Amino acid sequence: MSTKSLTAIGFPKITLWRTIVALIFAAGLYSMYARFALGFKLATNLTDPQPWGLWVGLGTLCGVGLSAGGFAIAAAVYLLGLERYRPILRTSVLISFLGYCTVCVGMLYELGIPWRIWHPIVMWNRHSVLFEVSWCVMLYTTVLALEFSPSLVEKLPFVRVRELYLRWHHSILIALVLAGTLLSSMHQSFLGGLYLITKGRLDPLWYTPYLTTMFYLSAIPAGLAVTIMAIYLCVRSLNARVDMNILSDVSRVIAPLLAIYGVFRAVDLINRDALSYLWMWREATLLFWLEIALLVVIPLVLLNLKKVRENPMYLYWTCAIIVMGFMTNRLNVSITALQASSAAYYVPKWTEFAASLATITAAAVAFRYAVIYLDILPKNPPRERWMIPSAPAQA
Amino acid sequence: MATTRAILVDITKCIGCRSCEQACKQLHGFPMESETKLSPTALTVVEERGDRFVRRMCMHCQDPACASACLVGALKKTAAGPVTYDGAKCIGCRYCLVACPFSVPRYEWTKLVPYVTKCDMCAARQAKDQPPACVEACPVQASIAGNRDDILEEAQRRILNDSKYVKHIYGSEEAGGTSVFFISDVPFEKLGFAAAPKQPMPVLTATALGDGPTVILVGGALLSGLYWITQRRALVALAEAREKSIAASGSTERN
Numbered sequence: 310m311s312t313k314s315l316t317a318i319g320f321p322k323i324t325l326w327r328t329i330v331a332l333i334f335a336a337g338l339y340s341m342y343a344r345f346a347l348g349f350k351l352a353t354n355l356t357d358p359q360p361w362g363l364w365v366g367l368g369t370l371c372g373v374g375l376s377a378g379g380f381a382i383a384a385a386v387y388l389l390g391l392e393r394y395r396p397i398l399r400t401s402v403l404i405s406f407l408g409y410c411t412v413c414v415g416m417l418y419e420l421g422i423p424w425r426i427w428h429p430i431v432m433w434n435r436h437s438v439l440f441e442v443s444w445c446v447m448l449y450t451t452v453l454a455l456e457f458s459p460s461l462v463e464k465l466p467f468v469r470v471r472e473l474y475l476r477w478h479h480s481i482l483i484a485l486v487l488a489g490t491l492l493s494s495m496h497q498s499f500l501g502g503l504y505l506i507t508k509g510r511l512d513p514l515w516y517t518p519y520l521t522t523m524f525y526l527s528a529i530p531a532g533l534a535v536t537i538m539a540i541y542l543c544v545r546s547l548n549a550r551v552d553m554n555i556l557s558d559v560s561r562v563i564a565p566l567l568a569i570y571g572v573f574r575a576v577d578l579i580n581r582d583a584l585s586y587l588w589m590w591r592e593a594t595l596l597f598w599l600e601i602a603l604l605v606v607i608p609l610v611l612l613n614l615k616k617v618r619e620n621p622m623y624l625y626w627t628c629a630i631i632v633m634g635f636m637t638n639r640l641n642v643s644i645t646a647l648q649a650s651s652a653a654y655y656v657p658k659w660t661e662f663a664a665s666l667a668t669i670t671a672a673a674v675a676f677r678y679a680v681i682y683l684d685i686l687p688k689n690p691p692r693e694r695w696m697i698p699s700a701p702a703q704a
Numbered sequence: 705m706a707t708t709r710a711i712l713v714d715i716t717k718c719i720g721c722r723s724c725e726q727a728c729k730q731l732h733g734f735p736m737e738s739e740t741k742l743s744p745t746a747l748t749v750v751e752e753r754g755d756r757f758v759r760r761m762c763m764h765c766q767d768p769a770c771a772s773a774c775l776v777g778a779l780k781k782t783a784a785g786p787v788t789y790d791g792a793k794c795i796g797c798r799y800c801l802v803a804c805p806f807s808v809p810r811y812e813w814t815k816l817v818p819y820v821t822k823c824d825m826c827a828a829r830q831a832k833d834q835p836p837a838c839v840e841a842c843p844v845q846a847s848i849a850g851n852r853d854d855i856l857e858e859a860q861r862r863i864l865n866d867s868k869y870v871k872h873i874y875g876s877e878e879a880g881g882t883s884v885f886f887i888s889d890v891p892f893e894k895l896g897f898a899a900a901p902k903q904p905m906p907v908l909t910a911t912a913l914g915d916g917p918t919v920i921l922v923g924g925a926l927l928s929g930l931y932w933i934t935q936r937r938a939l940v941a942l943a944e945a946r947e948k949s950i951a952a953s954g955s956t957e958r959n
Contacts, residue, residue: 348818357813421795421817
């Protein structure tokens, strides 16, 4: 059967992006099989000295951190009354919601006995940072689902149900946003708090009693950067209509936040007499400088340029650098900065990468369809090429 | 039981016969082959460090990092001394492996339903007033067990009375104190002992956790206050706009 007749009966046209997504999902499926049918030993390169790897470092630490945009924008719009960010509110909440969904799915891979994921609900240990994190993530995912829910409910064909729900939602909205802001703030910082117990083993460039503050301060600008990137892509390829000045405004918030974070890191290093580690010729120090360059120095220089702030594409790539810097930081704390003391040399197995990539890709695909079919962003009237079924897909 | 049990390992006495390893494996029904590193089937091993033999096992901290880290409370410090693990609660997050300052817990990476494994100081035997299997098996009393206070006193006595000993009881300060002690005539860092922090590990996270309620109260109050201001400003702006429009419709010349 030729491709043409397949298209006629509705078989999706094969495009470059669809092929890539299909390949990622195929690899992801094998990883799922490897993890749940063959076990950790064959699916990962984790060992006793390196019990947490890519799934925690990328899946959980980066996943939660990069989803911080939702609570920041929601707090800005509802609590601070910064109405000019309202047009991007739904997008940022959707990104956060999908981000937390990937974290929860990632947890199933990460936990040795995933069907006991509910245990923390009934088995409590108030002395555990992880216990607090798990509760905050559970509650905040619920809050995000509720914050996002009107986008779905308003598409229901039942008028009465719709109105009842939306009225109820309106009455609890401020409480939701307030709870969401507090919950996010708590667990963004507690994710850093997880590593407080590694005193003497985490490299001095990262170990500080203020790990909690560091994680919180870096999560907000990184979360906002992801929001900018996603909206730029929506405008570029999903026909969304957004006033690009809003993105420029967001970037004006990101810059001082990154600067504050940079100052905190510097003051902390001076306070702990850790400056000597900055000039040692070793892998950890190089990774530290890479992280600082990507997360603080380069973005600050770029965001200082009017040309970058006001050009969506330049802004997009600046945000991409921030996100890379953020990921470097989280992977440094969770993996590289612990390796010298544990004498482990951990490189994730390809199945670990594939599982993470497939989960993130699934979220990206879900995001795309949500933007297309729900009222997440205002859209331009459909261009002609959207009317032709065989038009190239926009990923 | 009012007393806390402890083990003392005298490295100068150990002859490396591995009877402790064998007794442990026998008790747990593990394969009897000797292993070089702690593993799910070797809860204690005798490591060769130069011409010394160093037994490794769970240190049974007084205030264990693993127990504070475990989110479901599967790991517990019992009043009798041992730090025990309840596999029925474990969800397999492995934060205990991250948290342990002595890198003791092991994970069953090869299994489809993996659990954490570590020495429990033969808690069940001790409850029946029997010594831990490894201690009972030691032919030269390199390992001895008893009440923690008595054991510490004995360790103190040995290092004071004999000049060959390093003047430190490993475990007396490490991680805020443990229930397994080592004394040696070779500096501990040369024998591969971890330079663990001197304070109880849970203290490190307790301060951060203690901030939680403050964050909720202060943050909650602050955010509510901001929301109130936002609301108030919107109301004032609305009232002003209304007044203006009334004034405008009343007499256009006054504007």
